[in-house]
Every structure is written in structure tokens, then in C-alpha cells.
Amino acid sequence: MWTSLREPREEQGSRPTFQTDCCGLEKDQIKALTEAGIEVRDGNALKTPQPEKGHFVTARSGLRPKVVDADKRVYGPEEIPEVGNGTLANVYIKPYSWNYSGRSGISGGLRAVQILELKEFGGDSDVFDKEPEFSTAGESDPF
Numbered sequence: 001m002w003t004s005l006r007e008p009r010e011e012q013g014s015r016p017t018f019q020t021d022c023c024g025l026e027k028d029q030i031k032a033l034t035e036a037g038i039e040v041r042d043g044n045a046l047k048t049p050q051p052e053k054g055h056f057v058t059a060r061s062g063l064r065p066k067v068v069d070a071d072k073r074v075y076g077p078e079e080i081p082e083v084g085n086g087t088l089a090n091v092y093i094k095p096y097s098w099n100y101s102g103r104s105g106i107s108g109g110l111r112a113v114q115i116l117e118l119k120e121f122g123g124d125s126d127v128f129d130k131e132p133e134f135s136t137a138g139e140s141d142p143f
Contacts, residue, residue: 022058
């Protein structure tokens with residue numbers, strides 16, 4: 001799952017885009033997106049299945065979307081947090097039509113994000129939980 005709100009994501013052969021995967025969509029959200037012409041994907045049906053995504057869409061924009069907190073305080077570009085998996089947010093997606101190389105469709109344009117419950121992305125820097133029953137804190141160094 002990818003979220004690029006502070007800096008655009010750059011993929012070879014594509015222009016840089018801000019984007020977010022909106023995962024775990026509920027039935028009413030799926031219906032609204034489908035009625036707007038936006039394809040809702042199923043994480044179980046991907047080439048490499050990702051069931052944790054549930055039903056999802058990826059919204060993209062070439063322009064930085066507006067990002068606010070739960071109190072509608074606007075984040076400046078350098079203040080936008082590194083949004084991680086499990087973040088709860090409202091996402092404003094505006095459908096747009098496109099034509100490219102003989103193909104056409106409707107995609108979800110990423111317009112704004114309201115972060116309700118932030119799970120900050122930490123990469124591999126904090127992959128372990130504390131294990132108090134195995135702690136060596138307070139013990140003398142055996143070496």
C-alpha cells in the first residue's frame with residue numbers, strides 16, 4: 001500500500017504523482033465509486049494477492065493534494081506526516097476521464113486528505129515490540 005502525500009512518487013517512464021491507496025472500502029463506498037465510473041479493485045484478485053487491502057482504489061494527482069488534520073488544520077508541504085498503513089482518513093476523490101495510447105477510462109483524482117487517526121510510516125526502523133519478559137535492562141554486562 002502506497003501513500004505519497006509529502007513528495008510525489010516517481011516511477012520510471014511516468015510523471016511524478018502524489019497518490020494514496022484507499023483500502024478496506026465498505027459497500028456504500030464501493031457503490032459510490034463504481035457509479036462514478038471508477039474501478040474498485042479486490043486485493044485478493046491481484047496478480048500477487050494482497051488480501052489486507054480488501055476492496056481498494058488508488059487515487060493520484062500531479063499536484064499536491066490539500067492535507068488537513070481532524071480539526072481541519074492545513075498541513076504545510078514540509079509538515080505533512082509520513083502516512084503509514086492503518087491510517088484512518090477521509091479522502092476526496094474526483095473522477096476524471098482520460099485517453100492515452102488508444103486506451104481510455106475514468107480514474108480517481110486525489111484532491112484532498114483529512115487525516116483522522118495517523119499511523120506514521122516508520123519503514124524498517126521500528127519493526128519490533130518491546131519484550132519485557134526477555135529484557136536485560138538492569139542486568140550487569142555478562143561479557
